[in-house]
Each structure stands twice: as structure tokens, then as C-alpha cells.
Amino acid sequence: MFELDLKSRTPISGQIVDNIKELIVSGVLHAEEKLPSVRELAAQLTVNPNTVQKAYSTLEQQGYIYISQGRGTFVADKENITATPAEITDAEARLRESISKLYYIGMSRGDAEILLRKLMDERSDWK
Amino acid sequence: MFELDLKSRTPISGQIVDNIKELIVSGVLHAEEKLPSVRELAAQLTVNPNTVQKAYSTLEQQGYIYISQGRGTFVADKENITATPAEITDAEARLRESISKLYYIGMSRGDAEILLRKLMDERSDWK
Amino acid sequence: MFELDLKSRTPISGQIVDNIKELIVSGVLHAEEKLPSVRELAAQLTVNPNTVQKAYSTLEQQGYIYISQGRGTFVADKENITATPAEITDAEARLRESISKLYYIGMSRGDAEILLRKLMDERSDWK
Amino acid sequence: MFELDLKSRTPISGQIVDNIKELIVSGVLHAEEKLPSVRELAAQLTVNPNTVQKAYSTLEQQGYIYISQGRGTFVADKENITATPAEITDAEARLRESISKLYYIGMSRGDAEILLRKLMDERSDWK
DNA sequence: GTGGTCTAGACCACT
DNA sequence: GTGGTCTAGACCACA
Numbered sequence: 001m002f003e004l005d006l007k008s009r010t011p012i013s014g015q016i017v018d019n020i021k022e023l024i025v026s027g028v029l030h031a032e033e034k035l036p037s038v039r040e041l042a043a044q045l046t047v048n049p050n051t052v053q054k055a056y057s058t059l060e061q062q063g064y065i066y067i068s069q070g071r072g073t074f075v076a077d078k079e080n081i082t083a084t085p086a087e088i089t090d091a092e093a094r095l096r097e098s099i100s101k102l103y104y105i106g107m108s109r110g111d112a113e114i115l116l117r118k119l120m121d122e123r124s125d126w127k
Numbered sequence: 128m129f130e131l132d133l134k135s136r137t138p139i140s141g142q143i144v145d146n147i148k149e150l151i152v153s154g155v156l157h158a159e160e161k162l163p164s165v166r167e168l169a170a171q172l173t174v175n176p177n178t179v180q181k182a183y184s185t186l187e188q189q190g191y192i193y194i195s196q197g198r199g200t201f202v203a204d205k206e207n208i209t210a211t212p213a214e215i216t217d218a219e220a221r222l223r224e225s226i227s228k229l230y231y232i233g234m235s236r237g238d239a240e241i242l243l244r245k246l247m248d249e250r251s252d253w254k
Numbered sequence: 255m256f257e258l259d260l261k262s263r264t265p266i267s268g269q270i271v272d273n274i275k276e277l278i279v280s281g282v283l284h285a286e287e288k289l290p291s292v293r294e295l296a297a298q299l300t301v302n303p304n305t306v307q308k309a310y311s312t313l314e315q316q317g318y319i320y321i322s323q324g325r326g327t328f329v330a331d332k333e334n335i336t337a338t339p340a341e342i343t344d345a346e347a348r349l350r351e352s353i354s355k356l357y358y359i360g361m362s363r364g365d366a367e368i369l370l371r372k373l374m375d376e377r378s379d380w381k
Numbered sequence: 382m383f384e385l386d387l388k389s390r391t392p393i394s395g396q397i398v399d400n401i402k403e404l405i406v407s408g409v410l411h412a413e414e415k416l417p418s419v420r421e422l423a424a425q426l427t428v429n430p431n432t433v434q435k436a437y438s439t440l441e442q443q444g445y446i447y448i449s450q451g452r453g454t455f456v457a458d459k460e461n462i463t464a465t466p467a468e469i470t471d472a473e474a475r476l477r478e479s480i481s482k483l484y485y486i487g488m489s490r491g492d493a494e495i496l497l498r499k500l501m502d503e504r505s506d507w508k
Numbered sequence: 509g510t511g512g513t514c515t516a517g518a519c520c521a522c523t
Numbered sequence: 524g525t526g527g528t529c530t531a532g533a534c535c536a537c538a
Binding site for chain 1: 320321322323324325328330
């Protein structure tokens, strides 16, 4: 499905969450599609099942997927995705910090704008 | 000098680092200016001196400040600020993640552009 | 793995850093190899875990090792080793001082050259 | 007489010691010549008199100068300079470390040899 | 007074 | 189990 970067400082469970969000939002995984089981995905990624479990819990809590006991885990309708005000504030705060880093390391405003545009363009379907 | 957010999950020492970087890069603190001593700042912020110590070490090692044994800690010339390749890559990666979050929570590309512009404009002297 | 010289005035954490750098650069530890955990190495060396922690942080930040949260600490690829300009200047300055010492204590230039050659030859694989 | 680098990590008293050794060994200061008083030199260098005091003590202890109570401080005969075995061992150890740093930061052996030769050539009168 | 190091012991997030 | 952060308190070298 996707690959992990074990050398990254972002936690593995967080990487799994992000990757699955990516697949859902970009339409690769569509509503009602069955996700691999915890054990299966853990085996594929060669990580601890607890880690996948945690990622699935987070995704369920945020409305990206739903878990049907005994049947498996499925992609939810996109309408169920909840972006709580707290999450939005948080996203903005993270962004502010990231942009500050660019400023700190001495990048010019022009270069920063180019970089930001490049990163947004990576999602060609973003409208 | 500044205040800490004890509720934040970014570590206290990291907040100290960020705040001082901010003050230096934005020009509030100028080169050769003496910073408060480790104990002094620790008292002001009501944190443990070791925590401030750690922050100062990080700042020194990144070239923002320099330390003169027994005399104190001083703001370095901006030219000394070092951004290792790893840091630059890391900054870009964080930024990519932050922008992805906007996409995930359903923000339109137009709104994202407006937000980014707003965040950059917060640093009116960025050129 | 190695031993510490508690009598030395170079700090313990610094000795740990140097020893591990030595093992990595000389090839005894190879890329992706797992290092002992903080607590484990602390126990082996009978020092406080915080001391080892500090050493590991330094090594990570200089690119010798990388840390995977919850999994452990691993040797990085040698390409990741970063030497900031400041470090290089510093290394040269230290060397200049060391050589001056030889001059001060009255060693002849010839003897100094022999000594330097001997020290470089200690690293038979240096090319 | 000479200048200090307050930004350096090497202690100020050590810098004074090194600079005066330099002047003596290179012949700028000759035997029996009077050195500036502690207060005088401290004023010139704008440092704490205690710092100069400490430097003078070190120099006296190593035989570079002698202090005549009430008369002042004078350059000693070069024959009095003592290089204790401990000092020689220490100098060699420092040198070994400095050379290791070059190795760690990835400098080639050839470049290291060129650098060392350059540093020795800085003392054109070394024979 | 300054910064620097170390120990002891606690708590946390991640796997 | 892994690393990461913080506090408390001690000791040291330097100015």
C-alpha cells in the first residue's frame, strides 16, 4: 500500500495515519472499501501490530474509517470526516511554526513562496 | 522577555529556543547583546536551570549565540547561523506535512493560499 | 564496547561520543546496526542514563546515528555525517594550538613531523 | 601586546598564557624583560585582573617567567622552561584528538598532511 | 557571578 | 521495552 520511513522522527503510527488519509482523500481508497486487518498490515509493514492498532483508532476517531467488530475495518464516507475547530487551529499553528523555520534558516520570502507553491502543486487535484 | 505555554506539547526547552531565535532573527536582540544568565532566565520563567541550559546549548550549537566561559552568553552575528542540509530537508518535510493537513481537513486551495500569505505577512520585514 | 577514563577532564558524555564516532568511522559498527539502548549502555558503563542520552543526542544531531522512537538507536550512513563550517574552523584551531604546544615544549620540527606521521599512521585505513 | 578572542571557547586565561608563551618562545620578549603589571595588562585587555593573575601564575609555574615581589614580573631564561613528562604526554594526547577530528569529519589523509604542513610552516623559524 | 557536567529519580509518548 | 523531557540538587572551572 505504502512505505514507512523508519529513520524519520515522526512516529510510525503517525506515518500510517497520514498515508491512509492520503489514500482516502485522494480517492485511491473509496468509501466502504475494506482495509487490511491490523495483523495483515502490521506484517506488510513489518511493524508492531499495536502500532497499526493505534493508527486505526486515530483514523476512526477522526471519522476516516469505521471499525465493525468481527467484520473488519472500512473506509467511511468522506462526509464523516470531522475537522474539529481544535484541529484546524492546530493545523494553522503547525504551519506557522514550519514557515517560521524557513525564516530562521534565512530563506528569502521569494524562495519561500516558490517552495510553498511547489508543495501545493504536488497535489494536482487540489482545487 | 517572553512567556511559555506549559500546556503545549512542544517541550519547554524547545519553546525557549524558538522564542530566542525569534527575538534574534527579528532584530529585537542584536549582535553582541548579553542574554540573561541561565539561572536568571530560569528564575524568570520559573523552570529548572538545566532546561534553560539545554536551550542555550542548542542555540549555541546552531550558531545563534555564543558563550564566553564565566562571562555569560551573547547574541552572535547572524552570519554564523548554520543550517545543516539535514535541517533544511527536515524543514521542508514538516512543511509538506503541514500543508497536507490543510488538504485533509478539506480546505480549498484558494483558502490555503490566503492562509499561507497571511502567515508570511505576519513577518512584515521578511524580504 | 569500550571503556571510560573517569580521571580524564574530557566529560564522560564527550568520551562516549568520541568512542562511538571512532567505532563508526573505523567501520567496527556498520550502517543500520543497532546500538545498545540508553539504559543498557548506561548500565554497562555504570554512568547515569542521562549522560548516555546526551551523548546519543549529540551523535544524532551530528548525523552519526539516527533514532527511531520506541525502536531504538541505529548507526546512520556515513554520508549523513555533517561537519558545519564552524566545526571545521574549530578543528583547525585546536590543531594549531596542539602544534604550538609542541613548539613551546621545545620539540624540534623534525621530531614533530615524526610524531604527526606516527599519529596519522595509527589509523592504517586512512586514505 | 596581543589580542584576545572573547568568542572562543578556550578560556581567556589560557589565551593569555598561550600568547605570552608565543612572544617569549619566538623571541619578541627576551630574557629579563619586564612584563606589564597584572593591573596594567588587565586594563589593556579589558579583562578581570584575576584572570591575568591566574595566567601569570601558570606561566611562572611552567618556568616561562618569574615574579619578584614588589619589583614586577620578568621573562625567565629559556633554560628554565620545564616540560614535565606529564605535559609532553598531554600534548601528544591533545594532538591525537585533534587529528582524530580531521579523520571524523572526513578529511582525506592527503589533505590532512597538507594542513599539518601549513600549520608547521606558520612558524618559519621552527627548526 | 558565569556556564558545564553529572546523578537521581520521575513522568511521558511510542512500539 | 524504546527514547525524551524535566526537576532537584550537587560539584566543578572560569572570570
